[in-house]
Amino acid sequence: xxxxxxxxxxxxxxxxxxxxxxxxxxxxxxxxxxxxxxxxxxxxxxxxxxxxxxxxxxxxxxxxxxxxxxxxxxxxxxxxxxxxxxxxxxxxxxxxxxxxxxxxxxxxxxxxxxxxxxxxxxxxxxxxxxxxxxxxxxxxxxxxxxxxxxxxxxxxxxxxxxxxxxxxxxxxxxxxxxxxxxxxxxxxxxxxxxxxxxxxxxxxxxxxxxx
Amino acid sequence: xxxxxxxxxxxxxxxxxxxxxxxxxxxxxxxxxxxxxxxxxxxxxxxxxxxxxxxxxxxxxxxxxxxxxxxxxxxxxxxxxxxxxxxxxxxxxxxxxxxxxxxxxxxxxxxxxxxxxxxxxxxxxxxxxxxxxxxxxxxxxxxxxxxxxxxxxxxxxxxxxxxxxxxxxxxxxxxxxxxxxxxxxxxxxxxxxxxxxxxxxxxxxxxxxxxxxxxxxxxxxxxxxxxxxxxxxxxxxxxxxxxxxxxx
Numbered sequence: 001x002x003x004x005x006x007x008x009x010x011x012x013x014x015x016x017x018x019x020x021x022x023x024x025x026x027x028x029x030x031x032x033x034x035x036x037x038x039x040x041x042x043x044x045x046x047x048x049x050x051x052x053x054x055x056x057x058x059x060x061x062x063x064x065x066x067x068x069x070x071x072x073x074x075x076x077x078x079x080x081x082x083x084x085x086x087x088x089x090x091x092x093x094x095x096x097x098x099x100x101x102x103x104x105x106x107x108x109x110x111x112x113x114x115x116x117x118x119x120x121x122x123x124x125x126x127x128x129x130x131x132x133x134x135x136x137x138x139x140x141x142x143x144x145x146x147x148x149x150x151x152x153x154x155x156x157x158x159x160x161x162x163x164x165x166x167x168x169x170x171x172x173x174x175x176x177x178x179x180x181x182x183x184x185x186x187x188x189x190x191x192x193x194x195x196x197x198x199x200x201x202x203x204x205x206x207x208x209x210x211x
Numbered sequence: 212x213x214x215x216x217x218x219x220x221x222x223x224x225x226x227x228x229x230x231x232x233x234x235x236x237x238x239x240x241x242x243x244x245x246x247x248x249x250x251x252x253x254x255x256x257x258x259x260x261x262x263x264x265x266x267x268x269x270x271x272x273x274x275x276x277x278x279x280x281x282x283x284x285x286x287x288x289x290x291x292x293x294x295x296x297x298x299x300x301x302x303x304x305x306x307x308x309x310x311x312x313x314x315x316x317x318x319x320x321x322x323x324x325x326x327x328x329x330x331x332x333x334x335x336x337x338x339x340x341x342x343x344x345x346x347x348x349x350x351x352x353x354x355x356x357x358x359x360x361x362x363x364x365x366x367x368x369x370x371x372x373x374x375x376x377x378x379x380x381x382x383x384x385x386x387x388x389x390x391x392x393x394x395x396x397x398x399x400x401x402x403x404x405x406x407x408x409x410x411x412x413x414x415x416x417x418x419x420x421x422x423x424x425x426x427x428x429x430x431x432x433x434x435x436x437x438x439x440x441x442x443x444x445x446x447x448x449x450x451x452x453x454x455x456x457x458x459x
Contacts, residue, residue: 031348039349042283045255046416109282109350116414168359
């Protein structure tokens with residue numbers, strides 16, 4: 001039996017391709033300097049849905065961004081852990097579709113964009129070797145492959161990410177830490193069927209519907 | 212009525228304020244000094260406002276935002292009355308923020324502002340500490356500044372909404388070691404409570420116990436280990452917190 005999460009924590013700008021694309025803007029206003037700490041956000045409990053549940057596209061919004069990502073499921077309380085010890089706190093991995101309203105600015109917290117109802121589809125936890133960190137993530141929209149990345153291209157690899165977050169925010173059993181949004185995450189409209197596959201873990205599927 | 216969550220004689224209990232003492236559900240009256248105060252609510256969602264008082268926005272040289280500047284924090288950031296909050300080693304500026312906290316009373320989705328008060332269980336006080344050294348211009352104010360373990364004192368009591376007829380006219384004050392450093396009034400909020408409930412529930416479903424921290428007025432000063440910080444709101448109460456060293 002797995003503990004239910006209290007917190008699901010997402011991270012922006014954690015794929016090298018995204019950082020490379022946006023790097024020139026990091027030294028200009030409003031950012032002024034490249035990020036130092038991980039750029040985190042919460043996926044609040046109102047966002048959590050299961051595979052098969054509909055993803056409502058809010059009124060007035062034409063497309064939603066579908067970030068297929070890996071979720072690290074925490075097994076034991078992680079408070080100020082080193083990267084070396086971080087893997088001992090991993091209980092399982094899961095597949096997550098981290099849904100957002102597309103937005104270009106990372107300046108202000110994107111609460112509506114990231115925390116609208118049903119904006120986070122979470123698959124079942126899959127126990128794997130906690131040291132296995134190289135996964136392939138595929139996103140298929142209406143059965144067509146739209147994004148294909150490997151988790152080896154992370155700015156902050158998994159042990160470093162757990163360590164950096166747990167430095168100030170204790171992770172509890174069941175909590176899920178997302179590893180980032182692939183730069184190639186596709187946009188979907190009502191009617192689209194989105195499937196995230198991570199070989200070795202499985203797949204999750206949800207359909208976007210008009211709210 | 213004023214409700215507390217306390218640890219007493221080996222158990223976590225609900226209590227109500229009764230002539231300066233605490234009344235347990237089993238009828239026993241106990242002294243306030245005999246308990247450990249826990250956060251009065253256990254929210255799943257905690258929302259907080261930035262720059263929601265004109266004076267504070269001016270102090271930080273910002274224009275007040277055109278729509279609410281809101282962020283969320285984890286439940287682990289909360290700590291009860293008379294708790295201790297760590298000041299990270301080596302930082303140069305940590306400040307308190309006295310805020311009126313709204314506690315949601317029932318499942319709230321698409322609530323129009325005219326009906327917002329029906330969805331409020333009550334009010335409490337939050338001290339939304341910030342570590343300014345960690346501010347970065349990415350999802351600012353970022354989690355490292357605002358969602359730190361036990362860096363959001365809250366309480367002592369949840370005060371029933373029925374006992375606070377006008378939450379939009381309450382005096383807020385903060386004292387540090389007895390010296391008045393911050394004062395304001397909830398009437399100076401940029402976005403008032405009914406607006407905030409309408410705004411948030413237009414895209415998020417909130418549940419009983421969820422929290423909205425409504426922002427802070429001007430008057431923020433650096434606090435150091437050993438400082439006793441008292442955030443007080445008229446008719447709601449007096450929340451005490453002590454800053455401690457970070458030894459690691």
